[in-house]
Amino acid sequence: MKVIVQIPVYNEEETIGTVLDAIPRQIPGVDRVETLIIDDGSTDRSVEVALEHGVDHVVRHIGNKGLAVAFQTGLDACLRLGADIIVNTDGDNQYPGEAIPELIRPILEGRADIVIGDRRPLQVRHFSPAKRFLQALGTWVVRVTSGTEVRDAPSGFRAYSKEAALRLNVISHYSYTVETLIQAGKKALVIAHVPVEVHEVRRKSRLMKGMWHFVKRQGATILRTYALYEPLRTFFYLALPFGLAGAVLLGRFLIFYLQNPGAAQGRYLQSVIIGGFFLLIGFLVFLFGVLSDMVAGTRRLIEEALYHIRRLELERGEVPQRRSEETAQSSHPVASEASSSAESVGGTQEVLEANEPPREDGELAGLAQIAIGLARLAAARGDYQQAAARLQPAIDYARRRGDSTVEALIAEQEEWRRKATQQDR
Secondary structure, three states, rough: EEEEEEEEOOOOOOOOOHHHHHHOOOOOOOOOEEEEEEOOOOOOOOOHHHOOOOOOEEEEEEOOOOOHHHHHHHHHHHHHHOOOOOOOOOOOOOOOOHHHHHHHHHHHOOOOOEEEEEEHHHHHHOOHHHHHHHHHHHHHHHHHHHOOOOOOOOOOOOEEEEEHHHOOOOOOOOOOHHHHHHHHHHHHEEEEEEEEOOOOOOOOOOOOHHHHEEEEEHHHHHHHHHHOOOOOHHHHHHHHHHHHHHHHHHHHHHHHHHHHHHHHHHHHHHHHHHHHHHHHHHHHHHHHHHHHHHHHHHHHHHHHHHHHHHHHHHHOOOOOOOOOEEEOOOOOOOOOOOOOOOOOOOOOOEEEOOOOOOOOOOHHHOOOHHHHHHHHHHHHOOOOOHHHHHHHHHHHHHHHOOOHHHHHHHHHHHHHHHHHHHHOO
């Protein structure tokens, strides 16, 4: 049993050492505990301090890409490093590292797929009244939209089983907390909670630029994620006011027409026109929901295919770098992100061959085509960084076969990387 504690870091040189020192290296029921930081474009000595305090792996982004992207990068790196349980904590020393054994216990006992460290926001004294209220309100909204019994939705102190990490796909570029909870609820992953005491963070939050900014961004994430998984219900709710207004106006005309047929035809004709317009709008909005629900069915199939691709990659023993390369350092191994947007930290490069079991060529060709489809789907929604990463298995397959399409695929990948770089600017 291997546990990897991942820590997204952005200019945390003052606290990252304390965070790493607090992480227990021996946990009952666990064979190995490792640490990994995701350096999200830090401009201070965060990485150097982390190495001084014994971090095992470092993933470095070129430029600041945001908390959600750093979180997904960490999940991918931890999975490829062989993690059975992934713990996520912050680099600002808000969460207690000594609580990690209790946090992962429900997963070790087979009772949960995801465990959330419950800060009990209403009882945290250093939270302002407005923050307590908004966190409680946000948690209630997430509880309703996700269909789970989550108690502290914004908490970033979490543990994920390998199965949960394989099934989660973070789309938002702002924060992963509420999006992964809604996904977990819709994918029937079991969520447990462990009460934790948190430390007061005195520096200004880098994620929350203001109360209104935080509410706006998190609200948009909740709405977008809920609509993604429940499109028919979402569009039905949007169509309902138009349908009710149209029905009321047409009903009004019908009542007056039955009472006085002659006078109602001209006097209340506007009710028929406006009511008919509202009914038409409501019908069109509901029709969009039907079409979106059909698209959602395709998306679910694609997510399932992506899950199996990830699992196959892990079973084939692929290393954390793009297929066969890992940047290694004798005392501090450094894992690189799978796409070219990540930069490795120090060390001697060592080429490691993946231990791949023999597979039928038809199966590999099918996986390559799925990878191409997933990559182009990501590019279509503007996520060029993920698109470039998803295309790599198809490029590797074409290169092994000596296929003439490899040059075109590489050119397509380089174009997506160029666009990803432009987006970061």
